[in-house]
Amino acid sequence: MSRQDADTRDLFSIADLASEFGISTRAIRFYESKGLLAPERVGATRIFRKRDRARLILILRGKRLGFTLRDISDYLSLYDADRSQQVSLLAGKVDERIALLERQRDDLETTISELREIKHLAEERLKKTG
DNA sequence: CTTCTCACA
């Protein structure tokens, strides 16, 4: 059993992480090119450690919640620097995100109401004309 | 298998 669980292992190749998280190796390189990841190198080959993997998990979670890579980058860059600044940045971004989703929800509800009204009028017309 | 870059949506 040389194979260890991802959580207990320390070293990962780009292909390991890509398959573990169901993303492309290209996407991982892309995140690195945007400064979100900074794996070690042995020659030209990337070596990802647990902390790199943890950052990738945060990146994917941020994306899932609808944040841009820029948002995520800003957040991650404060990890070692200012912890409380990081927390307040996160709080602000979360507020923004919630506000946007609520506006979108309101817009959707308005649109749905309009469509229901149109449907109602169409059905009324059908009753009259046959 | 890895790397890089350029074009493209």
Place this chain on the structure above:
DNA sequence: TGTGAGGA
């Protein structure tokens, strides 16, 4: 925010 392709 990524992908496809082509070369090394």
